[in-house]
Amino acid sequence: MASSNSGTPHHGLRRADFTPQQRDQQARGKDPYSTSSDDGSEEQCQVRPGQANVPAESFEDRERRGWAMAVLDNPELLLMYAQSSNDSVPAQRYKVMRALCGLEDEAARAQQLAAGRRILQSSRAAGDATGR
Incomplete structure (x- = not known):
């Protein structure tokens, strides 16, 4: 029986068929066949899971x-x-x-601030009374 393998292997491209830039893109998980003008600008516009616009806290x-x-x-x-x-x-x-x-009332927050200010003022007054 004669061999039907006429030259090119069936398992895809050889390593020599990729340029160093294509190997670099492939190693970074990018499409090695994309042109240099594509540089991932499409990927930057897409929202990926976990990268939604979350308001800053x-x-x-x-x-x-x-x-x-x-x-x-x-x-x-x-x-x-x-x-x-x-x-x-x-x-x-x-x-x-x-x-x-994050459901804390603004009134409760204002009360806490007022209480903190009263404590601060009383401690300052006590410091002035002792001559500090």
């Missing part, structure tokens, strides 16, 4: 959510915050959950 909001996760993760912290605010544990858990979800 402020540092304060991220810190508040981190604090809320830490409090909800640790029952002792939750109990401590409930006792310090003279609340029940379920009520404090509800407040912290709202903070975690």
